[in-house]
Amino acid sequence: xxxxxxxxxxxxxxxxxxxxxxxxxxxxxxxxxxxxxxxxxxxxxxxxxxxxxxxxxxxxxxxxxxxxxxxxxxxxxxxxxxxxxxxxxxxxxxxxxxxxxxxxxxxxxxxxxxxxxxxxxxxxxxxxxxxxxxxxxxxxxxxxxxxxxxxxxxxxxxxxxxxxxxxxxxxxxxxxxxxxxxxxxxxxxxxxxxxxxxxxxxxxxxxxxxxxxxxxxxxxxxxxxxxxxxxxxxxxxxxxxxxxxxxxxxxxxxxxxxxxxxxxxxxxxxxxxxxxxxxxxxxxxxxxxxxxxxxxxxxxxxxxxxxxxxxxxxxxxxxxxxxxxxxxxxxxxxxxxxxxxxxxxxxxxxxxxxxxxxxxxxxxxxxxxxxxxxxxxxxxxxxxxxxxxxxxxxxxxxxxxxxxxxxxxxxxxxxxxxxxxxxxxxxxxxxxxxxxxxxxxxxxxxxxxxxxxxxxxxxxxxxxxxxxxxxxxxxxxxxxxxxxxxxxxxxxxxxxxxxxxxxxxxxxxxxxxxxxxxxxxxxxxxxxxxxxxxxxxxxxxxxxxxxxxxxxxxxxxxxxxxxxxxxxxxxxxxxxxxxxxxxxxxxxxxxxxxxxxxxxxxxxxxxxxxxxxxxxxxxxxxxxxxxxxxxxxxxxxxxxxx
Amino acid sequence: xxxxxxxxxxxxxxxxxxxxxxxxxxxxxxxxxxxxxxxxxxxxxxxxxxxxxxxxxxxxxxxxxxxxxxxxxxxxxxxxxxxxxxxxxxxxxxxxxxxxxxxxxxxxxxxxxxxxxxxxxxxxxxxxxxxxxxxxxxxxxxxxxxxxxxxxxxxxxxxxxxxxxxxxxxxxxxxxxxxxxxxxxxxxxxxxxxxxxxxxxxxxxxxxxxxx
Numbered sequence: 001x002x003x004x005x006x007x008x009x010x011x012x013x014x015x016x017x018x019x020x021x022x023x024x025x026x027x028x029x030x031x032x033x034x035x036x037x038x039x040x041x042x043x044x045x046x047x048x049x050x051x052x053x054x055x056x057x058x059x060x061x062x063x064x065x066x067x068x069x070x071x072x073x074x075x076x077x078x079x080x081x082x083x084x085x086x087x088x089x090x091x092x093x094x095x096x097x098x099x100x101x102x103x104x105x106x107x108x109x110x111x112x113x114x115x116x117x118x119x120x121x122x123x124x125x126x127x128x129x130x131x132x133x134x135x136x137x138x139x140x141x142x143x144x145x146x147x148x149x150x151x152x153x154x155x156x157x158x159x160x161x162x163x164x165x166x167x168x169x170x171x172x173x174x175x176x177x178x179x180x181x182x183x184x185x186x187x188x189x190x191x192x193x194x195x196x197x198x199x200x201x202x203x204x205x206x207x208x209x210x211x212x213x214x215x216x217x218x219x220x221x222x223x224x225x226x227x228x229x230x231x232x233x234x235x236x237x238x239x240x241x242x243x244x245x246x247x248x249x250x251x252x253x254x255x256x257x258x259x260x261x262x263x264x265x266x267x268x269x270x271x272x273x274x275x276x277x278x279x280x281x282x283x284x285x286x287x288x289x290x291x292x293x294x295x296x297x298x299x300x301x302x303x304x305x306x307x308x309x310x311x312x313x314x315x316x317x318x319x320x321x322x323x324x325x326x327x328x329x330x331x332x333x334x335x336x337x338x339x340x341x342x343x344x345x346x347x348x349x350x351x352x353x354x355x356x357x358x359x360x361x362x363x364x365x366x367x368x369x370x371x372x373x374x375x376x377x378x379x380x381x382x383x384x385x386x387x388x389x390x391x392x393x394x395x396x397x398x399x400x401x402x403x404x405x406x407x408x409x410x411x412x413x414x415x416x417x418x419x420x421x422x423x424x425x426x427x428x429x430x431x432x433x434x435x436x437x438x439x440x441x442x443x444x445x446x447x448x449x450x451x452x453x454x455x456x457x458x459x460x461x462x463x464x465x466x467x468x469x470x471x472x473x474x475x476x477x478x479x480x481x482x483x484x485x486x487x488x489x490x491x492x493x494x495x496x497x498x499x500x501x502x503x504x505x506x507x508x509x510x511x512x513x514x515x516x517x518x519x520x521x522x523x524x525x526x527x528x529x530x531x532x533x534x535x536x537x538x539x540x541x542x543x544x545x546x547x548x549x550x551x552x553x554x555x556x557x558x559x560x561x562x563x564x565x566x567x568x569x570x571x572x573x574x575x576x577x578x579x580x581x582x583x584x585x586x587x588x589x590x591x592x593x594x595x596x597x598x599x600x601x602x603x604x605x606x607x608x609x610x611x612x613x614x615x616x617x618x619x620x621x622x623x624x625x626x627x628x629x630x631x632x633x634x635x636x637x638x639x640x641x642x
Numbered sequence: 643x644x645x646x647x648x649x650x651x652x653x654x655x656x657x658x659x660x661x662x663x664x665x666x667x668x669x670x671x672x673x674x675x676x677x678x679x680x681x682x683x684x685x686x687x688x689x690x691x692x693x694x695x696x697x698x699x700x701x702x703x704x705x706x707x708x709x710x711x712x713x714x715x716x717x718x719x720x721x722x723x724x725x726x727x728x729x730x731x732x733x734x735x736x737x738x739x740x741x742x743x744x745x746x747x748x749x750x751x752x753x754x755x756x757x758x759x760x761x762x763x764x765x766x767x768x769x770x771x772x773x774x775x776x777x778x779x780x781x782x783x784x785x786x787x788x789x790x791x792x793x794x795x796x797x798x799x800x801x802x803x804x805x806x807x808x809x810x811x812x813x814x815x816x817x818x819x820x821x822x823x824x825x826x827x828x829x830x831x832x833x834x835x836x837x838x839x840x841x842x843x844x845x846x847x848x849x850x851x852x853x854x
Binding site: 195199200203260263264265267268271272273298299300301302303305306307309310313317318319320321324325326327328331334335338 | 789
């Protein structure tokens with residue numbers, strides 16, 4: 001195949017490695033120029049209104065004089081479109097607009113480094129980006145655990161600790177939001193529903209190329225003093241801290257835009273582009289889960305954008321949303337959590353979907369209670385908007401609200417339970433193939449149970465009043481997000497890596513990775529429940545002396561948990577770079593869904609001809625029809641069954 | 643089982659050789675107008691959440707109290723916006739039957755009314771009694787209503803400005819000969835967005851700030 005392919009598409013000369021990076025370098029240059037223009041515009045506006053073009057930052061009793069912040073903000077607004085243009089987004093359109101000669105679209109490896117509109121390229125771009133962000137943010141966690149090895153440790157100053165903690169938080173939240181949807185969603189949702197691409201390929205490229213803006217801005221914010229307000233960025237602190245906070249707010253608004261546009265793309269793709277015969281009852285459960293998360297991303301993200309914008313307005317133009325006369329910091333908590341609680345379902349619903357997918361295929365059984373699992377997803381979307389204030393039981397909001405939010409929070413465990421029971425029923429009496437992806441999916445089931453059960457104590461007002469802002473909360477949400485979503489992410493990674501790259505990962509290295517990650521994850525986070533019950537505060541660089549031993553134990557296990565990723569990275573690099581790494585066949589797992597009916601990796605337009613879906617994706621052992629057949633182009637009477 | 647990957651590989655060869663984007667030639671498989679419409683509606687629904695959030699903030703901060711706004715000016719602005727939307731729909735109707743000159747004229751007039759609207763908001767901003775002391779850092783004089791007023795009208799003007807840029811871009815494309823009776827989605831889309839911005843004024847910003 002490779003011999004044929006190179007003979008057919010032999011380029012005139014091999015493009016150099018540097019030329020591949022040309023779009024990114026051009027994008028950076030454009031961004032700097034755009035920033036300079038925007039900064040000049042801001043300075044011009046300041047002069048026009050009678051202020052000096054720039055004044056050194058001074059601290060006053062009500063905040064800082066924000067000339068730097070105003071200039072940075074306008075510069076940022078100009079830099080983002082300039083970056084997109086430089087990196088090749090809309091290049092053909094813009095060239096036509098100005099009458100330049102258009103260039104052919106690159107089809108070799110260089111397409112991974114430019115604004116390609118192919119959903120599979122974008123999926124891999126997301127995956128590579130967020131695996132790197134995951135590892136870097138993981139190093140942040142390691143840094144925090146070094147600091148917390150003993151009480152009153154002098155490894156980091158409290159200020160640096162707060163900044164590291166804030167960075168770890170937002171970076172991991174961004175991984176949780178976008179790694180699963182962006183990479184596996186983009187790559188596999190169109191293939192699984194039998195489409196050639198997403199509904200809006202250009203918008204898809206836009207969604208991805210906004211992500212580097214977010215990451216670079218978060219790092220550049222350190223030049224402005226960083227930000228120390230955590231990923232939640234509550235005012236009044238976030239209105240009064242260092243100017244790095246402005247970069248944080250701008251970056252996360254851009255991230256929200258990317259998330260919204262991506263969500264809309266998934267909704268339209270799933271509703272409008274399913275292949276003939278792909279009825280709602282035959283849609284793979286992963287697609288259902290991404291669709292549900294996409295609804296939450298499209299509508300709730302606006303409330304986070306609104307909260308961050310209000311903070312920016314307070315800082316930049318002197319409104320009084322959160323400080324000053326009549327300002328109300330609780331307003332931020334409401335609008336923030338109105339997004340950020342549903343956001344945890346953006347994290348975890350695609351994780352559920354991936355785990356159910358892997359469990360069904362590798363248990364060799366039909367997915368148990370498919371319809372109830374779908375009902376669970378829809379139920380969670382429906383209820384996700386009425387539980388947010390359980391994050392605010394000790395915030396001082398009216399006590400009449402405590403009871404209702406306790407009840408709604410407990411109720412949302414019903415749809416969640418439906419999904420969980422579907423997972424259990426699927427593996428029940430199955431012939432499990434205990435391969436690496438299956439182990440991760442089973443690990444997900446175990447961890448998520450602990451995460452879910454401990455959540456009950458945080459939903460109940462009397463217990464939450466004591467447990468709020470302790471390590472009990474830290475342990476709980478790491479169990480749901482790492483133990484739930486990230487374990488499912490790795491299940492999907494090991495499951496779909498052969499399909500995406502055409503290479504097989506080493507099972508042995510994969511299993512070492514799983515067992516180390518599973519054991520040390522539990523040894524790291526289980527003791528945190530205990531530490532939290534004994535009063536250890538979250539977000540603080542030190543703790544009381546009697547918790548020294550348990551924290552040392554946690555830190556050592558955290559380092560071992562971190563080191564498990566060495567096996568993961570080595571495994572991936574080995575498969576990609578080692579010339580003798582085993583090649584993947586089309587369907588190494590003997591699975592039924594559409595992506596396994598085409599070659600590994602899939603051809604550019606996914607299918608030889610439009611697939612016709614004729615049966616369930618999970619009909620294992622039932623002797624029924626296949627999931628889909630292809631009518632060959634030009635010979636429509638001859639059907640090739642898969 | 644054995645034939646499938648071969649077919650796929652052959653297809654990969656064909657696909658690799660053509661370079662000019664790959665989405666175009668199987669468009670007929672899908673309902674492209676329906677896809678575009680649904681995408682636009684979802685985007686507008688999502689944007690309206692932003693206005694809802696700001697309206698909620700206005701009630702949270704200021705309750706049902708109201709500052710001294712210029713109601714006559716507000717009503718005038720509302721009428722201007724409605725006229726602008728009406729002109730937008732005239733443009734869509736005109737290009738649908740191939741009347742390019744009328745479509746261009748209608749869009750230009752709609753944009754002009756948009757500019758007049760922004761100027762009107764500028765007048766309101768510079769005369770509003772509760773805005774005199776609004777200078778950073780957070781000014782002790784900025785009342786809760788003033789905060790909400792400037793934020794909401796500012797958000798709305800920002801949307802109006804993006805719509806204005808879109809209208810002018812589409813007008814320019816019309817002038818160059820793009821769009822016609824069979825293909826006028828670009829005109830429909832920008833006019834629909836323009837109307838959306840007007841509706842946000844009509845059902846959120848104006849009642850919440852002027853009428854309450």
